[in-house]
Amino acid sequence: MVSKEEFETMKEHTLIDASMLDKLEHYKDEKMIKIAYQICRWHHERWDGKGYPDGLKGEEIPISAQVVSIVDVYDALTSERCYKKAFEHDTAIQMIMDGQCGQFNPILLKCLKELSLQLSKMLNKEMDDNKYSHEIQRLSNEILRDKSLPNQIYSQSLVKVMQEKIDFFKSNSGTNSIDYNVVSGQLTILNGKQQVLCQRNNPKFDLFKEFGVIEEDVQYIRVLLHQTSVQNKEISVQIKATVENKSQMYKMKLHTLWSPMKKDVCIGIIGYFDIIK
Numbered sequence: 679m680v681s682k683e684e685f686e687t688m689k690e691h692t693l694i695d696a697s698m699l700d701k702l703e704h705y706k707d708e709k710m711i712k713i714a715y716q717i718c719r720w721h722h723e724r725w726d727g728k729g730y731p732d733g734l735k736g737e738e739i740p741i742s743a744q745v746v747s748i749v750d751v752y753d754a755l756t757s758e759r760c761y762k763k764a765f766e767h768d769t770a771i772q773m774i775m776d777g778q779c780g781q782f783n784p785i786l787l788k789c790l791k792e793l794s795l796q797l798s799k800m801l802n803k804e805m806d807d808n809k810y811s812h813e814i815q816r817l818s819n820e821i822l823r824d825k826s827l828p829n830q831i832y833s834q835s836l837v838k839v840m841q842e843k844i845d846f847f848k849s850n851s852g853t854n855s856i857d858y859n860v861v862s863g864q865l866t867i868l869n870g871k872q873q874v875l876c877q878r879n880n881p882k883f884d885l886f887k888e889f890g891v892i893e894e895d896v897q898y899i900r901v902l903l904h905q906t907s908v909q910n911k912e913i914s915v916q917i918k919a920t921v922e923n924k925s926q927m928y929k930m931k932l933h934t935l936w937s938p939m940k941k942d943v944c945i946g947i948i949g950y951f952d953i954i955k
Contacts, residue, residue: 692719692731716740721747726781736783744783748790751779756801767798785837792844838938843948846933854921856932856949858885875921890920899932906934908942916954927954 680688696719705711720734720743727735729747739747755770765773771794773779775787790797847855854875858865865885867876876888886896895917902913911934918927932949936942 689722689730692722695719713740713742716743717746719743721750723747724780725783729780744786748774748782748786752790752797755779767794767801771797789837789840792841839935839945842935846948847950850931850950853950853952856947856951858947860944860946869922890925891917899930903932903934903947906944908936911936917951919951928952929954 696715699711699715699718700706702711706715717740719731720729720739723729723732723734723739723743724747725736725739725744727733751774752770755765755773756767758764771790774782774790843857853870855868856865857867863878863880863883865876865878865883866874867885869875876885878885886899895915899913899915899917902915906913912931914929914931916927916929918925921928928951930949930951932947934944935946935948937945
């Protein structure tokens with residue numbers, strides 16, 4: 679166990695790290711450095727104001743620091759340390775949910791609970807890490823594209839879109855899945871075993887050409903997508919495509935994602951495709 683004086687010294691790492699970034703004169707005004715500064719200084723703040731170093735409370739804490747805070751606690755609980763053994767995933771999640779590690783944003787706790795099963799599988803090396811590194815990158819881009827860090831309304835809107843994706847994929851598990859970010863051009867296609875079939879970060883990438891879909895079907899899909907709206911989000915088609923070197927007929931369902939913050943702005947397309955038997 680560390681003494682009270684040692685613990686106070688340890689807490690200074692937040693200020694030291696932030697100070698190092700603040701001294702980068704040529705880069706301190708760049709968005710990434712500002713985000714990094716916020717994470718370094720405030721990742722030990724807590725929702726109820728009982729964290730350190732500044733005792734920030736609730737939405738006073740930047741969302742970037744809030745996310746890293748809960749991730750940091752989960753990692754600390756599930757990792758072995760010189761002074762403790764690693765906790766099991768379920769125990770760690772329950773400790774966080776029960777407030778044993780401090781209070782966190784209720785919205786982030788909801789996200790943590792929703793993703794608990796996936797985190798457990800990641801911890802046990804049962805799923806492909808590439809899928810999750812892609813999702814982490816996508817969410818980071820979502821946050822960094824905004825001129826200011828998300829406030830409470832933005833945070834809730836982002837969670838709403840995440841929940842929509844979770845619900846869609848949950849009801850269509852075991853099939854080939856598609857996840858496309860309209861803004862960044864980031865695309866990930868997984869097979870039913872969660873193995874990556876295709877991963878690109880190029881808005882000009884021709885997905886249909888990659889999988890040998892004929893031009894007539896491509897144009898038909900684009901017309902249907904153009905007709906989608908917030909009220910009418912999904913389309914279903916049958917196409918012939920070449921997947922894993924096999925040309926077969928597939929049924930495809932695509933679900934458009936719309937910005938909760940801007941009217942009639944499509945921000946992504948998710949979907950699945952499965953062999954017609």
